[in-house]
Amino acid sequence: NAGVTQTPKFRVLKTGQSMTLLCAQDMNHEYMYWYRQDPGMGLRLIHYSVGEGTTAKGEVPDGYNVSRLKKQNFLLGLESAAPSQTSVYFCASSQAGVYNEQFFGPGTRLTVL
Amino acid sequence: AQSVAQPEDQVNVAEGNPLTVKCTYSVSGNPYLFWYVQYPNRGLQFLLKYITGDNLVKGSYGFEAEFNKSQTSFHLKKPSALVSDSALYFCAVRVPFTGGGNKLTFGTGTQLKVEL
Numbered sequence: 001n002a003g004v005t006q007t008p009k010f011r012v013l014k015t016g017q018s019m020t021l022l023c024a025q026d027m028n029h030e031y032m033y034w035y036r037q038d039p040g041m042g043l044r045l046i047h048y049s050v051g052e053g054t055t056a057k058g059e060v061p062d063g064y065n066v067s068r069l070k071k072q073n074f075l076l077g078l079e080s081a082a083p084s085q086t087s088v089y090f091c092a093s094s095q096a097g098v099y100n101e102q103f104f105g106p107g108t109r110l111t112v113l
Numbered sequence: 114a115q116s117v118a119q120p121e122d123q124v125n126v127a128e129g130n131p132l133t134v135k136c137t138y139s140v141s142g143n144p145y146l147f148w149y150v151q152y153p154n155r156g157l158q159f160l161l162k163y164i165t166g167d168n169l170v171k172g173s174y175g176f177e178a179e180f181n182k183s184q185t186s187f188h189l190k191k192p193s194a195l196v197s198d199s200a201l202y203f204c205a206v207r208v209p210f211t212g213g214g215n216k217l218t219f220g221t222g223t224q225l226k227v228e229l
Contacts, residue, residue, distance in 0.1 A: 004156070031215060042203060042219035043157070058216065090156055094215055098207065099145060099164050102215065104156030 001026050004105035006091050012111045013081045021076040021108050023091030029103070030096040032074040033058075034066060036087040037107075043090065049074055050096075081112045115140045115208045117187075119220035126194045126227055134189040134223045136204030145207035146187045147217065148178055152200045160202075163187060174198070194227045201225075 004025045013019055023032065031050055035043040045058030049068040063085060065077045074093075078085060088109050092102040117138045126132045138144050145164055149157040161172025168180045178189045189202060201224050205217040 040221055042221045043217075044219075045216055048216065092157075098215055099162070100215060101147060101159040101162060102157075102217065103159070104149075106156045107154075 003027065004091055004093055004103050006089075006105040006108050008108060009106070010109050012113065013078075014113050015082060017081050018077070018079050019081065019110075020078075021089055021091075021110075023074045023076070023093075023105060024072055025074075025091075025093040025103070026072065027093060027095075027103065028071070029093035030071075031094045031102075032068065033092045033094075033102065034064070034074065034076045035090045035092065036060065037090060038087050046076065046089075081110075083112045086110060086112045115206050115218050117146075117204045117206045117218060117220040119202075119204055119223045121223050122221075123224040123226065126225070128196050128227050128229050129193050132191050132194040132198070132225065132227070134202050134204075134225060136187045136189065136220060138185050138187060138204075138206050140206055144180075144185075144187075146178075146180065147205040147207075148172065148176070148187075148189050149203045149205065149219075150174075150200045151203065151222075157203060160189070194225075196227050196229060199225055199227045 007022045033048040034046040047066040049055045052071040055066045091105040094100045094102040147162045148160040163180045171177045204220040208216040
């Protein structure tokens with residue numbers, strides 16, 4: 001099993017450009033999450049999904065949109081990138097249930113100039 | 114609001130010595146606590162969790178954590194550190210809410226450096 005994969009691994013954008021980050025998991029997990037990691041701030045939840053066709057806002061959702069059209073995929077979109085969105089983005093997935101640990105992808109390093 | 118604090122940005126320890134990475138929590142209700150490790154340029158890996166029961170939780174790679182309700186702490190420990198344990202460690206707490214999902218609030222991380 002590949003686990004959780006993310007594409008691309010690196011990306012540089014100019015302010016105002018748009019892009020989509022793709023997350024895929026092959027563990028048949030119900031729940032999926034998008035986080036951003038910034039120095040000294042830990043991980044912060046952007047959006048999450050508890051099943052195919054459902055999404056919800058996390059802690060820092062502004063400037064991002066998500067879609068979960070297929071159970072195994074969770075897309076994170078930036079419609080108009082800003083320098084404040086320079087970060088490392090992690091996708092994670094977990095089984096349904098409140099006690100289950102999350103499995104993380106390798107991350108995408110995004111720089112917005 | 115649920116939160117965790119990791120009071121040390123960095124912990125240095127000699128190989129073979131015991132290590133402790135500290136975490137304190139603030140939650141309403143029962144705490145569900147997790148430890149994750151992040152190696153350079155990698156995603157987070159799950160180490161262990163406390164849900165209920167025994168206060169000493171054993172996890173991956175020889176790590177364990179001690180839950181202390183009176184001190185609201187969940188410190189990560191290992192009896193004998195290895196150089197390969199050098200990494201960034203995150204404590205996290207589940208945020209209870211309605212609607213499903215398993216939202217976690219993470220601490221700011223502690224960099225562990227194990228030296229020969």
